[in-house]
Amino acid sequence: MRVSVFGLGYVGCVSAACLAGMGHQVIGVDVNQVKVDLVNDGKAPVVEERIGELIAQVVGSGALRATGDVREAIMESEISLVCVGTPSEPNGSLCTTYLERVTEEIGAALADRGGHGGRHTVVFRSTMLPGTCTNLLVPILEKYVGGTAGVDFGVAVNPEFLREGTSVRDFFDPPKTVIGELDPASGDAVLALYDSLPGEVFRVPVATAEAIKYADNAFHGLKIGFANELGAVYQALGVDSHQVMDVFLADRKLNISPAYLRPGFAFGGSCLPKDLRSLVHAAQRADVSVPILSHVLPSNSAHLERAVELVERTGKRRVGMFGLSFKPGTDDLRESPLVELAERLFGKGYDLRIHDANVSLSRLLGANREYVETRLPHLAQLLADSVDDVLDHAEVCLVGTRDPAVLAALPHGGSPLLIDLIHLPDADTRRTEPGYMGLAW
Secondary structure, eight states: OEEEEEOOSHHHHHHHHHHHHTTOEEEEEOSOHHHHHHHHTTOOSSOOTTHHHHHHHHHHHTSEEEESOHHHHHHTOSEEEEOOOOOBOTTSOBOOHHHHHHHHHHHHHHHHHTTTTSOOEEEEOSOOOTTHIIIIIHHHHHHHHTSOBTTTBEEEEOOOOOOTTSHHHHHHSOSOEEEEESSHHHHHHHHHHTTTOOSOEEEEOHHHHHHHHHHHHHHHHHHHHHHHHHHHHHHHTTOOHHHHHHHHHHOTTTTSSSTTOSOOSOOOSSSHHHHHHHHHHHHHHTTOOOHHHHTHHHHHHHHHHHHHHHHHHHTOOEEEEEOOSSSTTOOOOTTOHHHHHHHHHHHTTOEEEEEOTTOOGGGOOHHHHHHHHHHOTTHHHHBOSSHHHHHHHOSEEEEOOOOHHHHHHOOSSSSSEEEESSOOTTHHHHTTSTTEEESOO
């Protein structure tokens, strides 16, 4: 394919060189004439493993050249990759100045190009927040081109997953390829660029493609901070933190796995809250600052509060709840977030009915019974014997269980309103229906 790459920093330079190495005909574009001259001399404008020899090779073969002329690049390509920087503003917000400027220049060049060479596809590879492409960049393109995105020209978002220092290796062996397509033809054009690369391909809506890079980087930062905080605490306690993490990392079932990484309801139970409190307390006693670990429980409480706010927003007073134990298939109510939710709603004066097939007041024993009598002494009058009892009572229902009997009985059509705390199996269908609200989806 004939490709133009806008921005010859790390991402653009590596993308241009690697695409040329795959056999595409590539034109790099940059406002910095020094970078343009370096590339045309077969030299890399960035320091990166393997990039120097690769650029020398593809420039020597004629597969890659560079220019400062946007119009020339657009005229001689069928697909453009936008790789300009999106730095932070002083207040932390995303700076889109360079994105807007290059989009205007591409749009003006596309207007001059007209139908010459077939439909052109503009692919945004820069990191940007969800909504930036469709709400900011597409209108700019349509204004300058004088046409409709997805019809007269293609638009896609294609985030990169390149680590500085290993970016050439990462390009040719990506963890995944994500294509946010405005329309199928735009996605097809991007897919053709990477046709020979390994790894799973995800063709998703534009906003999903924009969001995934932030999810990745936030998690990477969280993992590093988590490991460093644990290291500091364990050093203070005289424990070999690397030995601990060797054992931690060996658990591929729960620790290094998809476990717990689906948005749902708040966590609870007899272990997680207690152990987090103990660890944070031990860190405080050792004078070790652990801002990540110390904010996990407050974050959990804030998530629970979102459910309360959803109920308040409905303006309804008769509330039903399905589920009460902290985990499906048990009757353990200790530090259950659903018990906490029920307590908050009851305390706010809501007329509440609860059904959990595993919970019966008559057979609650020991710590379980003591916990309920302390935290929710009016539980007996709130418990309903059947799913229908709750549905008959409620104007709004909170669903916190995947009990088959509950799932089978949940109505469609908005009466009662449903607040989904767990992402129901048919959530994707229900979210298009009136009266359905997902907690975080």
